Amino acid sequence: MRQFRAIISKHKSNKTSSSQQATPSTTPATHPPATTKPTTMSSAPLSGKVAVITGGTKGIGASTATLLVQLGAKVVVNYGRDSAAAEKIVSQLGSDKAYAVQADAGTVAGVEHLVKATVDKFGQIDILIPNAGILPMKTVESCTEEDFDRTFNLNVKGPFFLVQKALPHMAPGSSIVLISTTLCHASTVNGPYTLYCSTKGAIEQLTRLLSKDLLARKGIRVNAIAPGPTATDLFLEGKSEQVLKVLAGFHPANRIGKPEEIAQAIAFLCGQGAEWVSGQTIRVNGGMA
Numbered sequence: 001m002r003q004f005r006a007i008i009s010k011h012k013s014n015k016t017s018s019s020q021q022a023t024p025s026t027t028p029a030t031h032p033p034a035t036t037k038p039t040t041m042s043s044a045p046l047s048g049k050v051a052v053i054t055g056g057t058k059g060i061g062a063s064t065a066t067l068l069v070q071l072g073a074k075v076v077v078n079y080g081r082d083s084a085a086a087e088k089i090v091s092q093l094g095s096d097k098a099y100a101v102q103a104d105a106g107t108v109a110g111v112e113h114l115v116k117a118t119v120d121k122f123g124q125i126d127i128l129i130p131n132a133g134i135l136p137m138k139t140v141e142s143c144t145e146e147d148f149d150r151t152f153n154l155n156v157k158g159p160f161f162l163v164q165k166a167l168p169h170m171a172p173g174s175s176i177v178l179i180s181t182t183l184c185h186a187s188t189v190n191g192p193y194t195l196y197c198s199t200k201g202a203i204e205q206l207t208r209l210l211s212k213d214l215l216a217r218k219g220i221r222v223n224a225i226a227p228g229p230t231a232t233d234l235f236l237e238g239k240s241e242q243v244l245k246v247l248a249g250f251h252p253a254n255r256i257g258k259p260e261e262i263a264q265a266i267a268f269l270c271g272q273g274a275e276w277v278s279g280q281t282i283r284v285n286g287g288m289a
């Protein structure tokens with residue numbers, strides 16, 4: 001009981017002195033809650049925050065960028081090839097709030113460039129969302145070494161090294177949100193998802209391990225979102241109306257999710273109200289699994 005009282009009073013004293021704490025501490029359990037980091041005077045909950053989103057120009061990434069800007073953040077939207085889509089989202093969000101960076105998010109050089117471009121532009125990183133991913137439909141027999149490397153590079157290696165490169169620029173109270181898939185938790189899933197789900201299984205373990213390490217050493221929360229089937233290019237490509245109808249039927253609401261619905265859950269993990277949420281993979285799928 002005495003131990004508990006000591007911990008509680010330590011927390012209270014952290015709360016009162018936290019506005020003076022600017023550099024990362026190495027002592028566990030002494031980090032201030034996310035809301036205590038100094039921000040500009042504004043009612044927008046993410047005002048003063050800078051978010052980096054790989055694959056931020058389309059689908060879930062673009063919806064998340066849009067919502068985070070609405071909540072007051074500045075966003076760096078990374079993309080791979082489609083500069084027209086990048087220009088479009090920057091013009092929609094405003095060039096003072098959104099900045100597009102072309103970089104292959106599946107390479108170490110690419111994520112290094114992304115971090116440098118972000119810090120040069122906005123000076124800090126508060127929210128990191130390694131979101132870019134690909135979904136090649138590959139069974140164990142049909143998967144080539146090139147398929148394997150390409151998929152693991154973008155879906156796992158990129159997020160891993162993006163975290164590594166971004167960490168020196170992230171203060172206590174920052175948040176990392178990784179992206180898995182509900183398919184890792186669904187009992188109805190078939191062979192062609194084998195390669196993809198293998199990468200997302202790695203992402204869930206990365207979330208679990210990083211969350212313990214980074215909260216303890218740096219005061220940074222790490223969580224993951226596991227979306228169900230969501231109406232984006234990645235999911236819709238190559239699927240007939242009939243297939244989409246069958247897949248919608250796996251959901252109690254008989255429909256596919258919308259990227260904006262996934263963005264809401266990501267934004268929750270980035271902002272106020274989630275200070276005590278870390279190490280979780282949250283399924284956002286309308287009750288599918």
Ligand SMILES: NC(=O)c1ccc[n+]([C@@H]2O[C@H](COP(=O)([O-])OP(=O)(O)OC[C@H]3O[C@@H](n4cnc5c(N)ncnc54)[C@H](OP(=O)(O)O)[C@@H]3O)[C@@H](O)[C@H]2O)c1
Nearest residue numbers: 055057058059060079080081082105133229230232234235
């Ligand atoms: N949609 C779903 O049903 C669903 C379900 C569960 C999980 N997820 C996960 O959610 C994440 C986002 O998926 P989404 O459906 O929103 O995808 P999407 O609509 O296909 O968008 C992909 C984004 O990633 C970018 N990108 C692709 N390759 C890249 C590379 N090498 N480097 C940098 N950026 C790259 C694309 O930009 P360019 O076009 O310019 O290359 C685009 O901005 C992925 O991790 C995916 O696995 C999706």
